[in-house]
Structure formats: C-alpha cells, structure tokens
Amino acid sequence: DAGVTQSPTHLIKTRGQQVTLRCSPKSGHDTVSWYQQALGQGPQFIFQYYEEEERQRGNFPDRFSGHQFPNYSSELNVNALLLGDSALYLCASSRDRGRNGNQPQHFGDGTRLSIL
Amino acid sequence: ELKVEQNPLFLSMQEGKNYTIYCNYSTTSDRLYWYRQDPGKSLESLFVLLSNGAVKQEGRLMASLDTKARLSTLHITAAVHDLSATYFCAVDRTNFGNEKLTFGTGTRLTIIP
DSSP states (O other): OOOOOESOOOOOOOOTTEEEEEEOOTTOEEEEEEEETTSSSOOOOEEEETEEEEEEOOOETTTEEEEOOOOOOOEEEEEOOOOOOOOEEEEEEEETTTTTTOOOEOOOOOOEEEEE | OOOOOOOOEEEETTTTTEEEEEESEEEEEEEEEEEEOOSSSSSEEEEEEEEEEEEETTTTTEEEEEEETTTTEEEEOOOOGGGEEEEEEETTTTTSSSSEEEEOOOOOEEEEE
C-alpha cells in the first residue's frame, strides 16, 4: 500500500520564478493538506483541499495556490518566488472529517525547495 | 490565534534516563497529535489524543492530554539511542479532526550512549 508520494524531491529555483509541486495521497484518502517547514521550525499549514476545492487556508499570500484533481492528487503552485520561500514542503493526506475515524494525517517525504 | 509551545526546545539525555517533553496550547481543543521527525525525513505519527485524560503508550513513549490545562506531555522511559529525533506536537482547533494542524516548534532530542 503506497503512502503519500511527492515529487520532485529537490528543486532549485531563482527569485521571481514559479514552481509546481505534486502530491499523490495515500490509498483511500480523499483530503490533501500542504505545509511549509522552514529549517529548524515546525510545519506551517498552507491550505487543504477536499472534493477539488480549497476548504481551509493558513496565513499565506495569494502567491501560493493549489489544485486537487478528481483522483485526489494535488498540486501546490508558488508564483514570484522569494528567498524566504526556501523550505521543505510537506503534503499530508487523510480521509474526510466524516469518515476519518480519528486517524492522523499521513505525511509524504516532502519537496526541498531552494531559492537562489 | 492558536499558539502551540513546546519545551524544552533541545534535550540531551543519557541512555537509560527518563524525561518529559511538554506541549502547551493557547485555545480550547480536544485533539492533539504527536509526531516524530528524523533528520531530512518526513513526519511519522506517534499518538492521537482525542479527549481529556487520554493516555497512550507505545514502547518507551507515553503521551497524555489534559484539555483543561491545555497541556500534553510526552514521557520517555529508559531512553535508548533509537529515540533520537525531533518531536512535534500538533493541535487541531477545528475539532472535526484532520483539518488545520498547528504545530509546536519541536523538541530536538539527542540520546547519548
């Protein structure tokens, strides 16, 4: 049973560029959340997708956007990259609130994004 | 705004000793999660605590939740080197479960032989 998979594992970009990160949820999961983890910090919630719509959003600017596809996979897009966007981006999947059985979110290995 | 604080931030302890990591949060919540993260790796779920007084144990780790005090503890018994990692607590304020998690700053635990 494949867990949460993310691609790419590492990415180097320059300021002002745009980036797309991808996530496939664990089998049986329909909800995808994205987190940003700066070095030495705890993960910060970016947003969550369910039924192809953004359900909740954290304190991140509009440069951060996302999408969820009918197969529940998801993309995170970041425009106009800044040096401060350098971080580990984690995707987590879960089952919808009504069926989650109080199970934890499952995290992928992340994409390490470096901005030069 | 929900704030989650952990202490200590860094903990170095000898094998065989006991210690406790504390997680305080600022607003009412009945759902608290503990995760472990090894260097360069993702987050591994350790415990899900869903009600006041909940206690969960797995091996040398035991977690508890006091919702009235807004406090969770992660107790380590007779530490071994394999437990070296960073430990995070996370709170779900929505009370629906698996929604917006707010993480603490983490406790970096190093077990010295």
